[in-house]
Amino acid sequence: QVQLVESGGGLVKPGGSLRLSCAASGFTFSDYYMSWIRQAPGKGLEWISYISISGNTKYYPDSVKGRFTISRDNAKNSLYLQMNSLRAEDTALYYCTREGRMGDYVFDYWGQGTLVTVSS
Amino acid sequence: IQLTQSPSSLSASVGDRVTITCRASQDISSYLAWYQQKPGKAPKLLIYAASTLQSGVPSRYSGSGSGTDFTLTISSLQPEDFATYYCQQLNSYLLTFGGGTKVEIK
Numbered sequence: 001q002v003q004l005v006e007s008g009g010g011l012v013k014p015g016g017s018l019r020l021s022c023a024a025s026g027f028t029f030s031d032y033y034m035s036w037i038r039q040a041p042g043k044g045l046e047w048i049s050y051i052s053i054s055g056n057t058k059y060y061p062d063s064v065k066g067r068f069t070i071s072r073d074n075a076k077n078s079l080y081l082q083m084n085s086l087r088a089e090d091t092a093l094y095y096c097t098r099e100g101r102m103g104d105y106v107f108d109y110w111g112q113g114t115l116v117t118v119s120s
Numbered sequence: 121i122q123l124t125q126s127p128s129s130l131s132a133s134v135g136d137r138v139t140i141t142c143r144a145s146q147d148i149s150s151y152l153a154w155y156q157q158k159p160g161k162a163p164k165l166l167i168y169a170a171s172t173l174q175s176g177v178p179s180r181y182s183g184s185g186s187g188t189d190f191t192l193t194i195s196s197l198q199p200e201d202f203a204t205y206y207c208q209q210l211n212s213y214l215l216t217f218g219g220g221t222k223v224e225i226k
Contacts, residue, residue: 035215045155045163045206047215059213095162102168105210106153110162 002026002109004096009114016086020114022079022096030074033099035107036081038092038116046092049081050105064090086118121145121209125218131226138194140221142207147187151210154183154192157220158203167192168210197223 008020020036035050049070050059058070069082079096093113100108122145132138142152150170155163165174167183170190180195194201202225207218 044220045208045217047217050213050215061214100165100168102172102174103151103210105208105213105215106165106168107155107163107208108165108174110164112162 002098004098004109004111006094006096006111006114009094009116011117011119012086013120014087014118016118017082017084018086018116020081020083020094020096020116022081022111024077024079024096024098027098029072029077034070034072034079035097035099035105036070036079037095037097037107037110038090039095039113040089040092043092048094050099051079083116086116088118090116091118092116121148121212121214121216123207123209123216123218125205125207125221127221128219129222129224131224132197133226134197134199136197136226138197138201138223140192140205140207140223142185142190142192142218144188144190144209144211148209148211150186152183152185152190153208153210155206155208156201156203157206163206166205194223 003025005023048064051070067085071080095113096111097107098109124143152170154167157163171183182193204220204222
C-alpha cells in the first residue's frame with residue numbers, strides 16, 4: 001500500500017535551518033509529482049512547494065520562496081524540503097503529499113506529518 | 121486565487137443534510153477538490169474536478185458547481201462524518217485552500 005513517512009522535524013531557533021525528508025513506498029515514486037503542505041497548529045492547510053517528476057520544475061508560494069527548497073531523489077524514493085531562515089510563522093505540521101492520476105494538483109495520499117517548531 | 125468557505129463551522133445531527141460552500145475569487149472552471157480532515161489525522165481526498173467522487177468515498181458525499189461557486193453536500197450525516205472540510209483550487213500552480221468548515225455534533 002502507498003506510504004509516505006515524513007521525518008526531520010523538531011525544534012529550531014528563528015533564523016535556523018532544517019531539512020525534512022519523506023520516504024515513499026508502495027508505488028513507483030518516479031512516476032508521480034509531489035508536494036509539501038503544512039498546517040499551523042489549529043489552522044488551515046497551506047501548500048508550500050511542488051516538484052515535477054524529473055525535479056526540474058518547482059513551484060513555491062511567496063511565503064516561502066527563496067527560503068525553502070524542494071528536491072527529490074528518485075533512486076531513493078525520497079522527497080526533501082530544505083528550510084532556511086526559519087521564522088516563528090513557519091511552525092506547523094508538514095505533510096508530504098502525492099499528486100494523484102486524477103488531475104493536476106489533486107493530492108490523493110498524505111503522510112502523517114512531521115512537526116516543525118520555530119522558537120527561541 | 122482566494123477561496124472562501126462558509127460557514128466556518130456548523131452543528132448538525134446524524135441524518136441531517138449538510139451543505140458547505142466554497143467561493144473562488146476568480147473563475148476556476150471545475151478545478152476544485154474537497155478534503156476531509158479528522159482530528160490528529162491527515163486530510164483525505166473526497167472529491168476532485170468539483171464533482172467526481174474519489175474511489176472508496178461513500179455516495180452520500182457529492183460536489184457541484186463551476187466557475188466561482190461550489191458546494192459539498194453530505195446527504196445524510198453519519199457519525200464518522202464529523203470533521204473539518206477543506207476546498208482546494210487546482211486552477212493555478214499557486215495552489216490554495218479554503219479556510220475550512222468544521223462540522224460538529226449538535
